[in-house]
Amino acid sequence: MPLLVVGSIAFDTIHTPHGSAERVLGGSASYFSVVASHFINPRLVGVVGRDFPQANIDLFTARGIDIRGLTKTDGDTFFWEGEYHRDMNTRTTKAIKLGVFEHFKPELPAEYKDSKFVFLANSSPDTQASVLDQVARPELVVADTMDFWINHHREPLLMLLPRLDGLMLNDSEAMLLTGESNLVRAGHAVRKLGPGFVILKKGEHGAMLFSDDGVFVVPAFPTETVVDPTGAGDSFAGGIMASLAAEPERKAGRLRRAMAYGTVVASLTVEGFGLDRLRITSKQEIDARLDQYRQMLAF
Amino acid sequence: MPLLVVGSIAFDTIHTPHGSAERVLGGSASYFSVVASHFINPRLVGVVGRDFPQANIDLFTARGIDIRGLTKTDGDTFFWEGEYHRDMNTRTTKAIKLGVFEHFKPELPAEYKDSKFVFLANSSPDTQASVLDQVARPELVVADTMDFWINHHREPLLMLLPRLDGLMLNDSEAMLLTGESNLVRAGHAVRKLGPGFVILKKGEHGAMLFSDDGVFVVPAFPTETVVDPTGAGDSFAGGIMASLAAEPERKAGRLRRAMAYGTVVASLTVEGFGLDRLRITSKQEIDARLDQYRQMLAF
Numbered sequence: 251m252p253l254l255v256v257g258s259i260a261f262d263t264i265h266t267p268h269g270s271a272e273r274v275l276g277g278s279a280s281y282f283s284v285v286a287s288h289f290i291n292p293r294l295v296g297v298v299g300r301d302f303p304q305a306n307i308d309l310f311t312a313r314g315i316d317i318r319g320l321t322k323t324d325g326d327t328f329f330w331e332g333e334y335h336r337d338m339n340t341r342t343t344k345a346i347k348l349g350v351f352e353h354f355k356p357e358l359p360a361e362y363k364d365s366k367f368v369f370l371a372n373s374s375p376d377t378q379a380s381v382l383d384q385v386a387r388p389e390l391v392v393a394d395t396m397d398f399w400i401n402h403h404r405e406p407l408l409m410l411l412p413r414l415d416g417l418m419l420n421d422s423e424a425m426l427l428t429g430e431s432n433l434v435r436a437g438h439a440v441r442k443l444g445p446g447f448v449i450l451k452k453g454e455h456g457a458m459l460f461s462d463d464g465v466f467v468v469p470a471f472p473t474e475t476v477v478d479p480t481g482a483g484d485s486f487a488g489g490i491m492a493s494l495a496a497e498p499e500r501k502a503g504r505l506r507r508a509m510a511y512g513t514v515v516a517s518l519t520v521e522g523f524g525l526d527r528l529r530i531t532s533k534q535e536i537d538a539r540l541d542q543y544r545q546m547l548a549f
Numbered sequence: 550m551p552l553l554v555v556g557s558i559a560f561d562t563i564h565t566p567h568g569s570a571e572r573v574l575g576g577s578a579s580y581f582s583v584v585a586s587h588f589i590n591p592r593l594v595g596v597v598g599r600d601f602p603q604a605n606i607d608l609f610t611a612r613g614i615d616i617r618g619l620t621k622t623d624g625d626t627f628f629w630e631g632e633y634h635r636d637m638n639t640r641t642t643k644a645i646k647l648g649v650f651e652h653f654k655p656e657l658p659a660e661y662k663d664s665k666f667v668f669l670a671n672s673s674p675d676t677q678a679s680v681l682d683q684v685a686r687p688e689l690v691v692a693d694t695m696d697f698w699i700n701h702h703r704e705p706l707l708m709l710l711p712r713l714d715g716l717m718l719n720d721s722e723a724m725l726l727t728g729e730s731n732l733v734r735a736g737h738a739v740r741k742l743g744p745g746f747v748i749l750k751k752g753e754h755g756a757m758l759f760s761d762d763g764v765f766v767v768p769a770f771p772t773e774t775v776v777d778p779t780g781a782g783d784s785f786a787g788g789i790m791a792s793l794a795a796e797p798e799r800k801a802g803r804l805r806r807a808m809a810y811g812t813v814v815a816s817l818t819v820e821g822f823g824l825d826r827l828r829i830t831s832k833q834e835i836d837a838r839l840d841q842y843r844q845m846l847a848f
Contacts, residue, residue, distance in 0.1 A: 267730075336730050337730055338730070338731070431566075431635050431636055431637070432637070432773055432775055433753070433771070434771045434772060434773040435773050438773075452754065454732070455751065455754035455755070455768075456754070456755075456768055458771060464845070465771045465845060466845055466846075466848075467768040467769075467771055467845055467846065468768065468846075468848075469754075469755055469766040469767070469768045470766075472732070472733045472757060472764045472766055473733060474731055474733040474734050474737075476731055503847070503848060506847070506848035507848045509848070510848045544848070546763070546764060546765055546766055547765075547766065547767075547846050548802070548805070549765075549767075549802060549805035549806045549808065549809045549843070
């Protein structure tokens, strides 16, 4: 099933206690689509500046990512610089230059309008809604959001939620959105705002799924090699959406299996700087880690 | 198999955003043994003061807990007062009066010396070692510890660790003990200090087991009703040790199943103040929740 992702493409400069990486390819749409390319050929919509090198575009195309929705325009590519603290769970943003992303109004190429699986990466709820308006008959629409939109664009976000099959957000953001201090109650409360299911992301502690099937919990895959956590959440989303799109039959438990895929690809992402680890992985390695993960949870 | 627990018996005054409880029965040995009594008749060693009411002793005996190792002595019972913050994950200690627990030197009744499963609840490593010296031929010895002993009694703790089959501690304490900032590496590093297996407790995020079988991860059972987190860790230990002692065959994966039992009993504990919820549960309810938990993890 055609899978569409609309999100950011960025240069990231990343500092961790273990080293640094300068201006590496990042952004939600990059992580999402590189992950997804191990399952399916995703359709990407994003914007980059004149400084975006052909090598990065080649990386996308070499991985079978459909870049007909990638626009190059005057200005600089979105730039982010951040520093991770010793525990690798918290980070400080040192610099943000939105560049061409600041006034990005995503326009879907005509060939993308029949997309069935749609992932609206973190951006303003108005932008996310405008993308949705352009898709003819989506079957599964999932959006990500963040505290900024919850705090400052609450109304448009509340308008968007009933249009979503699923919403992904961090645990603290779910509590912010609902006023609930218990995560389980917060998850149920987010669902009442409209989305068919809700995925709460807890970083190194895994994630929770709230759906008609009840609550499903996944711990993170325990990796010893946390080099760079950047992109873990978008990789998680990519693994979920792409594994669903690649096997779109509505089987029981498909969301759970998708969450497990999301978990293992996120664990690969953090084992290298930027996209380094994801680029050298394979569907075979992903599936092997999924098996390992399944065994790790069995009792 | 006879199961022995040596730990504290206390009066707890607990404040939470949802209410308070005054001088309710608490302490590691109380939680542990009440949980364990749903699986087996545990042997308790502890000390209380003259202020300890017969009603509490009756509670233990009514649940089949062997209290021949319970000593009543001049002075007051250990008292703790604490306040949980809004998120229920952090708490502030408002008062501690060690009372008769301060100079507690556990002495095992002769009838306890053949105990096979031994849980050394959190106390000084010297005290824990002195208990172990009194058990003739233990088969499975597990201890709990905390940051205070790691910081201030490190040498005796390091002497104790090789004598243990298992060590339980919080995630932050494992990092403190080993200097590792990654939890998975910290878990492996604790094992190198001696214990056959290590259980890292992550509170509302579950736990991790490190053993010869590799790493096993369990998320917490997602409960909406967190009334009082006091005693969750000791209940977790009680569920683990008692389910092992009740089915002592060395089957593959028995530690994992025990961890799952520990997880579900801990989730029951937090649903009431003090021991309220544990007292009214049943082995049937525990097993039903274990099934629910298993389904919640399946993909």
